[in-house]
Amino acid sequence: MALPKGDDRVVSTGLADRLKERQQASRRLRLRRMVTAAIIVLVIFVTTWALVFSPLLGLRTQKITVVGSDGSVSDKQVRDVLASYAGDSLLRLDTGRLSTRVSDSLNRVRQAQVTRAWPQGLRVQLTMRVPVATVQGPDGYQVLDNEAVVLERVVEAPSGLVTIMPDGADGATGPQTISAKQVAAVTQVAGALTPQTLAQVTSGSATEAGQVTLTLSNGASVVWGDTQDNELKARVLATLLTSSASIYDVSSPHRPTTRSADGATAAPATPSQAS
Incomplete structure (x- = not known):
């Protein structure tokens, strides 16, 4: 049975409309994905900046606690050694290097162990040299x-x-x-x-x-x-x-x-x- 005259144009128009809608939906999906990706990148960037470069986790020397001293080394001396790191994020600090710096700078300290004290401090455990x-x-x-x-x-x-x-033992009597x-x-x-x-x-x-x-x-x-x-x-x-x-x-x-x-x-x- 033959289609009524003009029905082929209706079918063609419907297919074109569906194709156009499908293309528009695809563009909207790509746009949403691009926006989502941009937001994720922005969140990562802001979070990284906040944690690593902003003052949020920046070291404050007054929040450095010192334990283990026998009194020959003061808290101030330890804080002075680490003062150059003030403001640096705790995430960026190399605690091993800080430990070595404390023990090398203070000869009464045999060993120092520096650990992070969140959010803006450090804990310095000292092992002292004992005079004998x-x-x-x-x-x-x-x-x-x-x-x-x-x-x-x-x-x-x-x-x-x-x-x-x-x-x-050698029996010497002069200055030795x-x-x-x-x-x-x-x-x-x-x-x-x-x-x-x-x-x-x-x-x-x-x-x-x-x-x-x-x-x-x-x-x-x-x-x-x-x-x-x-x-x-x-x-x-x-x-x-x-x-x-x-x-x-x-x-x-x-x-x-x-x-x-x-x-x-x-x-x-x-x-x-x-x-």
Whole structure:
């Protein structure tokens, strides 16, 4: 059956309209996608700027907290070291580099650990160097830790520290110098002692070969030997000091001996028994 005249034009017009609508819908979809993408990019940009470059997370030095100091380093000193980072976003800060900067800038600090304290602060945990010995220098006395790091210089030797003396084993009577090697040997030994034992030691000396001898406040002496097994020797010596003697020999910590004023020698407890 033939279509009525003019129906072909109606069909053509309907198809054209649907095609046009479909094209318009496609354009609207593309536009919505472009707008959505632009909004996402803008949000990412604004968020990144706000977090990384704006003052929102910028470091404020007054919000830097310091813990672990023994009083020789003030909070202000630590904040001054980190002052150049004020205003920088916490996200941009390299906490490892900041930790190193604090420990390198303050010689009383053995180690520093910097962590973020959101939103605008830092927490600085300090591990301090402990003074254990002192040695006389041309400009007074140097206070040293167990690594022979000079912590400070003072006019008079502080009490409670081991005074490093020249080695008198060679019988020299004139002025004697103390080498860096000798200083390091004594400070290593002093740093290994328990606080109770360290309080009883008044002075120490070392030969160039690294053989260390300590003198106690009661006049007794300790034959320490070299700087191997320092922790073991320290434990053994702490046990030996519970008995009276004039000489305590821990140079062979597995076979320590003591000698009394009358020359009698004893072999006290073994290290395993001492511990």
